[in-house]
Amino acid sequence: MGIYGDHVLPRLINVGCNTKVSREQRARVCEGLAGEVVEIGFGSGLNVPHYPGEVHRVAAVEPADIGWKLASKRIAETATPIERSGLDGQSLPFADDSFDAALSTWTMCTIPDIDAALRELRRVLKPGGTLHFVEHGLAPDEEVRRWQNRLNPVQNRLFGGCNLNRPTVDLLRGAGFEIDHVDVYYEKGSPKFLSAQTLGVARSG
Numbered sequence: 228m229g230i231y232g233d234h235v236l237p238r239l240i241n242v243g244c245n246t247k248v249s250r251e252q253r254a255r256v257c258e259g260l261a262g263e264v265v266e267i268g269f270g271s272g273l274n275v276p277h278y279p280g281e282v283h284r285v286a287a288v289e290p291a292d293i294g295w296k297l298a299s300k301r302i303a304e305t306a307t308p309i310e311r312s313g314l315d316g317q318s319l320p321f322a323d324d325s326f327d328a329a330l331s332t333w334t335m336c337t338i339p340d341i342d343a344a345l346r347e348l349r350r351v352l353k354p355g356g357t358l359h360f361v362e363h364g365l366a367p368d369e370e371v372r373r374w375q376n377r378l379n380p381v382q383n384r385l386f387g388g389c390n391l392n393r394p395t396v397d398l399l400r401g402a403g404f405e406i407d408h409v410d411v412y413y414e415k416g417s418p419k420f421l422s423a424q425t426l427g428v429a430r431s432g
């Protein structure tokens with residue numbers, strides 16, 4: 228990816244995605260996680276302080292070495308065992324039916340083949356296992372969507388392949404997940420094209 232993608236961007240994400248507003252959403256999305264958990268796009272471990280005590284172990288999937296390095300203090304400070312177990316959400320190195328739950332926060336926007344990644348999550352989740360997610364994506368309003376579609380090529384170049392306009396719920400349903408519950412809203416303090424959030428829990432049938 229080059230110096231910007233490998234070194235600068237993970238540091239920008241470590242700071243930019245650690246606001247009070249994002250921490251509140253991290254706390255919400257991690258509620259109810261339990262047992263063996265796989266987190267795709269682990270980044271710098273900003274969700275670690277929010278894992279409930281019922282989580283036995285986390286398999287972290289993250290391509291960026293710098294992200295993993297930045298996570299070391301958070302990993303050292305938690306009682307939850309966390310292991311960097313994979314590099315690519317599109318191809319998970321786990322057996323079928325391995326996990327009770329999965330977690331994805333602001334990662335479905337970036338994985339190039341998101342359909343493949345969701346198929347992989349369904350494969351490695353036990354039947355009835357849950358995917359907890361909060362993702363920015365396609366806005367509920369047509370006018371905002373137009374801006375998202377216009378600005379998407381710029382976002383893509385500046386933020387390592389990040390897309391503004393992915394339809395999170397449609398993608399989940401298309402991959403065979405059932406939606407347990409979902410909340411779609413604009414996050415406070417950011418422009419609408421960036422802040423259309425979809426937070427919820429989907430279930431693998």
Ligand SMILES: C[S@@+](CC[C@H](N)C(=O)[O-])C[C@H]1O[C@@H](n2cnc3c(N)ncnc32)[C@H](O)[C@@H]1O
Nearest residue numbers: 244268269270273291315316332333334337338
């Ligand atoms: C916007 S960041 C979010 C990081 C973290 N989930 C958080 O909430 O702070 C997107 C993350 O997806 C990771 N990523 C990119 N491509 C990926 C892939 N193919 N599989 C798994 N993670 C990927 C990036 O390295 C980055 O850490």
